[in-house]
Amino acid sequence: MDRYGGSRARGLKIGLRERLAREKDTVIKDWGGRLPIALVYPNSYYIGMSNLGLHALYSLLNIYRDVVCERVFWERENQERKNPPLSLESRRPLSDFKAVAFTVSYEVDYFNVVSILKASGIPVFSSDRDESHPLVLAGGPCITANPMPLAQFIDVFGIGEAEKLLPGLLPTIIDNINEKRENLLKLLASVPGMYAPQLPQATPVMRQWTENLDNFPVSSVILTRDTELGELYLIEVERGCSRRCRFCLVSTAFRPMRFRSVGILLAQAEEGLRHRKRIGLVGPAVSDYPHLEKLLAGLRQMGAQFSMSSMRASNL
Ligand code: SF4
Incomplete structure (x- = not known):
């Protein structure tokens, strides 16, 4: 019997292994001494793996030597069976990660963000979490346009484009992840483009965007045929x-x-x-x-x- 109740979870893990085996150029990193970040696409693998934003984030995060980024998807059959979401690369639950980063491209996926936190046993409200829980972040087009529907659930939002946000954000998280959560949020809120909704906001958050796209070519990073545009x-x-x-x-x-x-x-x-x-x-x-x-x-x-x-x- 494993922590999620035996054979059902074992079946899920086998499914993830098969899926991984059908991919090309997956990044597999050792967790030792690295900050583990779960990159969560709050919908199915079939949809998510055709999203170039997800590919770009996966690549940008894994470029950092001190970071190990793994993907997590939210499959309908797992929702129905109440299976907790596991990362694809190491098949770990979200609660094992130091940071959980949602990328939200469609408004209907707001509901899935909350469901994923709930299914993972992570307190859904930011005010109920502390440094013993993963830091929960969110970004993407919907968040940049309007983060407020998720304001109670997310610790810190990234407003704008990842290429511009990550150089300020990641070192701050890496250096301070074990700080008291309130202190960490204060530090993160001072990074350009980051918005911590639980803290009073003295100045407007400026959306960050990349001036020269040629500096950051974006293309398929992981190849699989198990997706809409495979x-x-x-x-x-x-x-x-x-x-x-x-x-x-x-x-x-x-x-x-x-x-x-x-x-x-x-x-x-x-x-x-x-x-x-x-x-x-x-x-x-x-x-x-x-x-x-x-x-x-x-x-x-x-x-x-x-x-x-x-x-x-x-x-x-
Ligand atoms: S702004 Fe108008 S033309 Fe441009 S992508 Fe949106 S709907 Fe299409």
Whole structure:
């Protein structure tokens, strides 16, 4: 009998092992002396592994020598059976991690964030947690647009883009994770772009964004066919959108619109073609990419098939 009640949990672990075995380029790190961070996508593996933001975060976090980042997903069958979520890489429960970081791309997943904490035996309200519990963070497009629906449940929010937030955030967590929780939150709240909702906020939190996307190429990091876009090698072409439709998160969370250079994208595509025949060009309005003809000509020259995540009819 294990801590989660025997055969049911063992079955879940076998499932995770099989899933892991079907992946390429998973990062497996020893936990010794490192800060373990659970990167939680609050929905299924099938959906989450097609999310480039998750790939980027996994890569950015694991670049740090002092950090071991593992992924956690929330599967419908596990919810129904009340199985606790386990990390994919080492099959550990969330309570074993020092920090639990949610990346939230869709508003409906707010509910799953709370369910995941509950299923993991972690007190769901931030005010009920202390330094004996994992630090609970959240970021992503929905959080950047409006963190308040989760304000009671999250210790600290990252407002903006991870490339800009992590260099200030991670050293602060690594150096102070064993501090009294209140002290840690005060330190984190002083990092640009971080918002600790339990603390009084003296000045507005400034959204952090990356000026030059070419410094941070984003593409598929782990390859698996067990996901919606598993046959594609995904590449982020641009960020933000100049159209500013009032209903759209992109127009607020990723302003201003920024583009990667063609040379960088083609180099990524060349790498991608070693793994997949089809390149997925990802962006809020890929048809607005100013060098689209040059990019597509380059892809055709390489013999690549390609798909675009979005096109505006007016540009066709
Ligand atoms: S991504 Fe689409 S919906 Fe959003 S602002 Fe741009 S054009 Fe509008």
